[in-house]
Amino acid sequence: MSALRKASLRACNVLTASNSRMPNPARVVSTSPRKDQSAVTLSFEDAVAAKTCPFRKPLEPYTGAPLSDDLSTEPVGVQPFSSVPGPQGLPFVGTLFQYFKKDGPKFSKLFEVQKQRSEEFGPIYYEQLGNFHTVVVSSPWEYNKLIRAEGKFPNRKPMDPISHYRLERGMGLGLVTAQGEEWYKQRTVVSKKMLKLNEVASFAPEMAQVADDFVTRLDAVRDAESEVPHLDKELFKWAMESIGTFLFEERLGCLGKQPTSVTQSFIENLEGFFKALQPLMYNLPIYKLFHTKTYKTFEGHSDKLFEIGHGLVEKKIAEMEKSSDSKSEFLSYLMGDGNMNSKEVASVAVEMLTGAVETVTSATTWCLYTLAKNPRAQQKMYQEIREAKDQAGGELSPEQIAKMPYVKAVVKETLRKYPITYSTSRYIDNDLEIAGYQIPAGSHVQANLYGMYHNADLFYQPEEFIPERWLKSGQQMDPVVKSLSQLIWGHGARMCIGRRIAEQEMHLALTKIVEKFSLSYHHDDVEPVLNTVMTPDRPVRICFTPRE
Numbered sequence: 001m002s003a004l005r006k007a008s009l010r011a012c013n014v015l016t017a018s019n020s021r022m023p024n025p026a027r028v029v030s031t032s033p034r035k036d037q038s039a040v041t042l043s044f045e046d047a048v049a050a051k052t053c054p055f056r057k058p059l060e061p062y063t064g065a066p067l068s069d070d071l072s073t074e075p076v077g078v079q080p081f082s083s084v085p086g087p088q089g090l091p092f093v094g095t096l097f098q099y100f101k102k103d104g105p106k107f108s109k110l111f112e113v114q115k116q117r118s119e120e121f122g123p124i125y126y127e128q129l130g131n132f133h134t135v136v137v138s139s140p141w142e143y144n145k146l147i148r149a150e151g152k153f154p155n156r157k158p159m160d161p162i163s164h165y166r167l168e169r170g171m172g173l174g175l176v177t178a179q180g181e182e183w184y185k186q187r188t189v190v191s192k193k194m195l196k197l198n199e200v201a202s203f204a205p206e207m208a209q210v211a212d213d214f215v216t217r218l219d220a221v222r223d224a225e226s227e228v229p230h231l232d233k234e235l236f237k238w239a240m241e242s243i244g245t246f247l248f249e250e251r252l253g254c255l256g257k258q259p260t261s262v263t264q265s266f267i268e269n270l271e272g273f274f275k276a277l278q279p280l281m282y283n284l285p286i287y288k289l290f291h292t293k294t295y296k297t298f299e300g301h302s303d304k305l306f307e308i309g310h311g312l313v314e315k316k317i318a319e320m321e322k323s324s325d326s327k328s329e330f331l332s333y334l335m336g337d338g339n340m341n342s343k344e345v346a347s348v349a350v351e352m353l354t355g356a357v358e359t360v361t362s363a364t365t366w367c368l369y370t371l372a373k374n375p376r377a378q379q380k381m382y383q384e385i386r387e388a389k390d391q392a393g394g395e396l397s398p399e400q401i402a403k404m405p406y407v408k409a410v411v412k413e414t415l416r417k418y419p420i421t422y423s424t425s426r427y428i429d430n431d432l433e434i435a436g437y438q439i440p441a442g443s444h445v446q447a448n449l450y451g452m453y454h455n456a457d458l459f460y461q462p463e464e465f466i467p468e469r470w471l472k473s474g475q476q477m478d479p480v481v482k483s484l485s486q487l488i489w490g491h492g493a494r495m496c497i498g499r500r501i502a503e504q505e506m507h508l509a510l511t512k513i514v515e516k517f518s519l520s521y522h523h524d525d526v527e528p529v530l531n532t533v534m535t536p537d538r539p540v541r542i543c544f545t546p547r548e
């Protein structure tokens, strides 16, 4: 055995022994500030892996404490959790106060913070933000270990303010915030309707009609410069109308000349809800002791959203009871399944409404923005549409639209550049070795999606918009890197349940918009910020010029 490898094994033993000082990892993560132990060597295997993985630390000589001679028991090359590098923080609050400094990191730019920290600390780092402890992983190969180890009831960082609100109001937790058996029961029921391709595809004709109406509306509301004032609000209306066809199988009237006051109120409150949620998620949860100003704002918006959502659900249920002409397969199915009571059904339906509108609006905004800024890609997409229409000999059916590779690549590439869910995460059920460190069960581990998507070692010219990279005919990509595009929807048993609906809505609307308009952008670049999901920092003003 080489001297270097022996030293590595010894180092490992010393460090693993120090693990005994850590709290029981069952559901607890160390609260003590970490010490920098970057001088400790990585194993021989790591050194070999460093040749293939761009994130691996290079081998360094051991300069730590004197070494024990007992080499027999511990796993080779795995360092303890306490050695995971990361930013230095204060006891109890970690780095939280840095986020309140004028020139400190910003919650609204957490994706940038994670990217910078991964450049500083490598493929894995640890950070304590108030009472939130997290391990951030920036290597797709290392995060895959977590995906492979996922159990039956995956848990991610709960949206505590939402759970707190729902519990205070005596509501069901809903899919997003429920955990364990409670989550599993709901998920098993709902996924049968929402994740099956043929189920979702059966709503495509109605969604296509909504997309057509949206194009007509965009044309009608263009100003003298051909820009659409308040494009974000228009997209909100389309997204709400579109999900309405699935949830209630009726038109909500959002795209009419005079959207109803209910629609208007829903949209305004939804925006306020997500804006208030972002700081509440990361600040100390003082709102659990007394209702802070931000929490009261959040609570006000939540009340309104639930009032409107419940109103829509109750109205629909009453109509269905009165007349067989009124139907909603989704609601009937949930109620008929027998596994959910009416409170849970309403809770899930309202959650779908809120979950669907903000996400799809933001993602579609970024798609229109990237297309407007990239005429070459836009032209290619237009050509694909024209050719498909010529082949079809007329209008494209929703099934034909769902198959257009370039349209899909545009969406993937946009969400790579602007990952609206900039990170995906889990609390791990069992101890797990990640990037050479032993991460205890109960730790929160997240994938630094934005950092990976913008890493030049993973993506050729990451700041450029190149949809071709996702095409079969495109550049060869490592399969693990390629699969990163899926992570925007999360992973495993708990991945986004609205994915198929979202993709269908977006493919339909983008195809119809690009077929009708040439998009262009004539202003300063917008910047991404987090309002829970990643949105542009100001309204996006795109020119929609009708094609001849």
Ligand code: HEM
Residues within 6 Å of the ligand: 156, 175, 176, 177, 187, 243, 351, 352, 353, 355, 356, 357, 359, 360, 363, 420, 421, 424, 425, 487, 488, 489, 490, 491, 492, 493, 494, 495, 496, 497, 498, 499, 501, 502
């Ligand atoms: C571009 C649009 C969207 C993106 C990028 C997105 C992304 C995500 C992600 C990353 C998660 C967490 C998954 C995980 O932890 O593995 C999630 C969960 C969820 N999403 Fe979406 N989503 C989108 C649209 C939608 C739509 C349209 C709906 C509803 C129709 C929806 C409903 C949900 C629900 C209910 C969950 C919680 C699922 C669970 O915990 O079982 N999402 N979404």
